[in-house]
Amino acid sequence: MNQTVLRLGVAGLGTVGTSLLRLVERHGQDLAVRTRRPIAITGVSARDRDRDRGVDISGCGWFDDPVALARSAEIDVFVELIGGAEGAANEAVRAAISSGKHVVTANKALLARHGAELAAAAEAKGVSLNFEAAVAGGIPIIKTLxxxxxxxxxxxxxxxxxxxxxxxxxxxxxxxxxxxxxxxxxxxxxxxxxxxxxxxxxxxxxxxxxxxxxxxxxxxxxxxxxxxxxxxxxxxxxxxxxxxxxxxxxxxxxxxxxxxxxxxxxxxxxxxxxxxxxxxxxxxxxxxxxxxxxxxxxxxxxGAGGDATASSVMSDIADIARGDVVGTFGRPASALQPYRRAQMRAHEGGYYVRLAVFDRPGAFASIAQRMAENGISLESIVQRRRAPRADAPDHPTPLEPQPVILITYDTTEAQIKDALDRITVDGHIAEHPQMIRIEQFA
Missing domain, CATH: 3.30.360.10 (Dihydrodipicolinate Reductase; domain 2)
Incomplete structure (x- = not known):
């Protein structure tokens, strides 16, 4: 076993941060056996030093500034649990990487905005940038992919x-x-x-x-x-x-x-x-x-919660303890291809459309015509009568809108939206149309 302790600096002691401290305290010995290296939290940073978090942080160095923690010579891994795409989280992660520290983060907003750039910087420094906890909480989807x-x-x-x-x-x-x-x-x-x-x-x-x-x-x-x-x-x-x-x-x-x-x-x-x-x-x-x-x-x-998310954070830390350095996105950042948006195509599952239609002559014919003009075929049409109010007549008046549900066959987003825009302008419906995609997942 490598007797050199892997020293963690944790920035952010909210729900996930405190769960991570408890996890290390409870399973530290077993983690050392599994990773063949002791793991310890040696530094922490948060907004309020005196807040009672239910965990003992007296043995950890305290840093008011997460950037200072990220640069500290007393840590090997910077764990960013602050959140946000900019500000302290962004500055601290960059500082950690430039200082040669591995980074583990649960910050999807930061990675969605700056992920490729940060991955390239981590590769240049030979350190890891791991983010299993950023997507789907405790589900190991990042490792799987x-x-x-x-x-x-x-x-x-x-x-x-x-x-x-x-x-x-x-x-x-x-x-x-x-x-x-x-x-x-x-x-x-x-x-x-x-x-x-x-x-x-x-x-x-x-x-x-x-x-x-x-x-x-x-x-x-x-x-x-x-x-x-x-x-x-x-x-x-x-x-x-x-x-x-x-x-x-x-x-x-x-x-x-x-x-x-x-x-x-x-x-x-x-x-x-x-x-x-x-x-x-x-x-x-x-x-x-x-x-x-x-x-x-x-x-x-x-998909969330302190313990589940802390579990994913620890899985990334365990990889670093073992010496497993994997490309942030499964390949070098320089090998990521430019994102190319697909051309519009028909949605294969069709659409559900709910309309509040005024019950008057010509309304349904007009709606069907607008759909046909946009090349939309209807699989089914269902008219659902509203239940009468206690103070209303037994039957709705001709102008009272009635719910009508349309199910379409495959069509494009542009076609269905154009048809609904035209139906709205025609004045036969009382409120904005509702449209929901249908996925068959066959």
Missing amino acids: RESLAGNTVSRVFGILNGTCNYILTRMEREGLSFEACLAEAQRLGYAEADPTFDVDGFDTAHKLSLLAAISFGTEIDADAVYVEGIRSITTADIEAADELGYRIKLLGVASRTDTGFEQRVHPTMVPKSSPIARVDGVTNAVAVEADFVGRLVLSGP
């Missing part, structure tokens, strides 16, 4: 990458609650931030997806190329309609290799109830990988 599937060509990677959104959609389905009610409960339980924009509007998933795409396809990271929709527009009517049609609604990140380039998209998706991804509930994450030699793999597990 980067190492276990090195002999495969990946054609598609997709999954549920945000536990907050999956929790909200699960509660909406099970309890018939509105999006707003479920979001408030997620915030109360700590699953969602006070400002939930990053999660519920899909940006968190987009950052994670851009990292998975870079490893899967060997391309440069292009988070700006991800098409992003969140889940704010999903209603209980959509949840109920999906159930009747044999689907469940999930916020998915999907990255695909095509003949004309690469596609990255984040949006609510109807998936068949029979598919493994449809059965992933609550704050759990799941990632599916499709590759030429292994077929389809599905990994599922805790």
Whole structure:
């Protein structure tokens, strides 16, 4: 056994940082046996030195400035758990690399914005830049793509990458609650931030997806190329309609290799109830990988939480302790190919469209005509009568809007959106159309 201690400097003592301290305290001896090298936390940095975190940090050097910790001669590995694409996290990671320190981070925003540049700097210094904890919490998806599937060509990677959104959609389905009610409960339980924009509007998933795409396809990271929709527009009517049609609604990140380039998209998706991804509930994450030699793999597990994320952080630290230095994205940064966006193509699963249509002569004919003008074939049309209010007549008045659900065959995004724009202008609907992609995952 190498008796030289691997010294860690941990910046950020929030939920994940304190879990990492507990992990090292609890499993330090076993880790030394597994990695053939003792591991110890020798320096820490956080905003509040006096806060009670439930862990003993008296034996660690304290640094008010994470950049100073990153440059300290008393550490070998800088563990960045601060968060954010810029500011202290960015400065500290760069300082650590330039000082010849290995870096382990859980910061997807930083890597989505600066990953290729930081990877090149780490390679030039001969140090590791590891980020298993940045995507899907405790699920070892980075190692799977980067190492276990090195002999495969990946054609598609997709999954549920945000536990907050999956929790909200699960509660909406099970309890018939509105999006707003479920979001408030997620915030109360700590699953969602006070400002939930990053999660519920899909940006968190987009950052994670851009990292998975870079490893899967060997391309440069292009988070700006991800098409992003969140889940704010999903209603209980959509949840109920999906159930009747044999689907469940999930916020998915999907990255695909095509003949004309690469596609990255984040949006609510109807998936068949029979598919493994449809059965992933609550704050759990799941990632599916499709590759030429292994077929389809599905990994599922805790996508967030201090202990699960700390477990992934430690897996990266253990690699460094063993001396395993793997390219950040599975290949040299200089070998990453420019990201080439795929040309528009028909969405193979079709679309679900919900319209609030005024029940008057000519309305349905006009809607069908607009669809036909855009080359869109309809698989089914379902009109669902609204339940009458207690103070309303037994039958709706002719002008009262009624829900109409359309299921299309394969068509392009541009075609369906143009048709819906025209339908809106015609004045036959009372509210903005709802459109959700359908994925069959056959």
